[in-house]
Amino acid sequence: MEILKLHDILKKNFVFIKIMILIKTKNKKMEEERKYIAGKFADPMETINEIDVKKGDVMADFGCGAGFFSLPFAKKVGEEGKVYALDVLSSALEAVESEAKANGISNIITKRVNLELEKGSKLDDESVDWVVMKNILFQNKDKDIIIREAYRILKKNGRALIMEWDSGNSFIGPDRKLRISEEELDAMVEKGGFILEKKIKAGDFHYMLIAVK
Structure with missing residues (x-):
């Protein structure tokens, strides 16, 4: 029973970490796109x-x-x-x-x-x-x-x-x-x-x- 609980906790943590990585990747991409577009405007x-x-x-x-x-x-x-x-x-x-x-x-x-x-x-x-x-x-x-x-x-x-x-x-x-x-x-x-x-x-x-x- 405890092994199953530990497995569930690890699984949830893995999913959470994966989601956070995806969010950070998406945010980084959005920031790169923002900088790219901003660089196309006159200073x-x-x-x-x-x-x-x-x-x-x-x-x-x-x-x-x-x-x-x-x-x-x-x-x-x-x-x-x-x-x-x-x-x-x-x-x-x-x-x-x-x-x-x-x-x-x-x-x-x-x-x-x-x-x-x-x-x-x-x-x-x-x-x-x-x-x-x-x-x-x-x-x-x-x-x-x-x-x-x-x-x-x-x-x-x-x-x-x-x-x-x-x-x-x-x-x-x-x-x-x-x-x-x-x-x-x-x-x-x-x-x-x-x-x-x-x-x-x-x-x-x-x-x-x-x-x-």
């Missing part, structure tokens, strides 16, 4: 270093989300500079504020705005050196008004950094019907008065361009 600080952002620059982040660009931009421009993190969602702005506080960043100003309205950013004419638009245009019906707003608040020779989902890669991201092709975006920025300066690397799932006022 914001690498992008910022590539585009010649200067100490003291002022940037407006249209549709800032959780601060993918706002936070590293704020570090780059330093205390002499300023970042306006703009979003329609209060939760996004709260996330930026929380992350900024945790990292000792004090030069980010958050604003809840609707960028599909005329002068929707609530910023002054010709008041910023950079406008960043990351994955915002495909989400909005009136894309032209957002581009015009970027043009309005940029100083002369100011630049817009625009990042959108690659229209030819549907592995991850929004429905392909919502995506904007590079040719379509080129036409939009030129219609908005910008001069297309250059295209820069943006990982496997996006493309990115810089346009000058």
Whole structure:
């Protein structure tokens, strides 16, 4: 009887150990997949270093989300500079504020705005050196008004950094019907008065361009 009990205990322990090994293996695989996918996206600080952002620059982040660009931009421009993190969602702005506080960043100003309205950013004419638009245009019906707003608040020779989902890669991201092709975006920025300066690397799932006022 005791031998049978011991056998049952050993059997249960073996099954438990086997399950734990499977869970650890699965978790390791998921983590490897997560790192692989993350490595396919653009690194914001690498992008910022590539585009010649200067100490003291002022940037407006249209549709800032959780601060993918706002936070590293704020570090780059330093205390002499300023970042306006703009979003329609209060939760996004709260996330930026929380992350900024945790990292000792004090030069980010958050604003809840609707960028599909005329002068929707609530910023002054010709008041910023950079406008960043990351994955915002495909989400909005009136894309032209957002581009015009970027043009309005940029100083002369100011630049817009625009990042959108690659229209030819549907592995991850929004429905392909919502995506904007590079040719379509080129036409939009030129219609908005910008001069297309250059295209820069943006990982496997996006493309990115810089346009000058």
